[in-house]
Amino acid sequence: GQQVMQIPQYQHVQEGEDFTTYCNSSTTLSNIQWYKQRPGGHPVFLIQLVKSGEVKKQKRLTFQFGEAKKNSSLHITATQTTDVGTYFCAINSGNTPLVFGKGTRLSVIA
Amino acid sequence: DVKVTQSSRYLVKRTGEKVFLECVQDMDHENMFWYRQDPGLGLRLIYFSYDVKMKEKGDIPEGYSVSREKKERFSLILESASTNQTSMYLCASTGEETQYFGPGTRLLVL
Numbered sequence: 001g002q003q004v005m006q007i008p009q010y011q012h013v014q015e016g017e018d019f020t021t022y023c024n025s026s027t028t029l030s031n032i033q034w035y036k037q038r039p040g041g042h043p044v045f046l047i048q049l050v051k052s053g054e055v056k057k058q059k060r061l062t063f064q065f066g067e068a069k070k071n072s073s074l075h076i077t078a079t080q081t082t083d084v085g086t087y088f089c090a091i092n093s094g095n096t097p098l099v100f101g102k103g104t105r106l107s108v109i110a
Numbered sequence: 111d112v113k114v115t116q117s118s119r120y121l122v123k124r125t126g127e128k129v130f131l132e133c134v135q136d137m138d139h140e141n142m143f144w145y146r147q148d149p150g151l152g153l154r155l156i157y158f159s160y161d162v163k164m165k166e167k168g169d170i171p172e173g174y175s176v177s178r179e180k181k182e183r184f185s186l187i188l189e190s191a192s193t194n195q196t197s198m199y200l201c202a203s204t205g206e207e208t209q210y211f212g213p214g215t216r217l218l219v220l
Binding site for chain 1: 212213
């Protein structure tokens with residue numbers, strides 16, 4: 001079935017540094033979603049990207065969908081301790097269930 | 111707001127016991143899912159259902175079964191719990207392509 005690779009698996013940053021996580025697929029995607037899971041919590045939907053080259057922003061978070069619709073990134077500017085958690089991308093094709101990346105766990109050192 | 115609830119946050123069971131994990135959603139969603147989450151392995155799909163009395167195997171269905179007698183309720187059953195089923199179990203439902211997760215059940219099998 002369809003798979004998505006997500007890197008890095010872990011990232012430790014000093015507070016105020018930037019952070020980026022990447023998702024890559026070998027096939028063209030119809031859309032890609034991003035979720036955040038706080039420590040001890042459950043994944044929460046952040047955003048969905050649909051169009052080729054799409055860029056969306058949510059405050060300090062910038063989401064990009066590649067021109068070929070095979071990759072996506074989530075960039076956080078000037079990380080804060082509230083950004084700590086695991087960030088997942090998720091893809092689907094038609095009526096099949098979402099396929100989640102393995103996630104990137106972000107630690108922020110104050 | 112969409113609400114997905116799970117019957118227990120924490121559960122401790124003995125090897126060989128039959129375990130029921132209940133999930134209820136209040137948004138009339140047709141699609142419901144059960145995942146388990148383990149460190150380093152991300153979210154793995156156990157079973158899903160697109161309608162009442164309908165069920166489909168996910169990526170790791172062995173040792174599990176499910177029941178969907180009513181639209182709002184999706185139950186995960188461990189027929190004979192084993193220690194390798196110690197995990198975090200997450201239920202989700204889908205509305206307009208977005209997945210809404212329950213708070214999770216952390217199951218410990220001794």
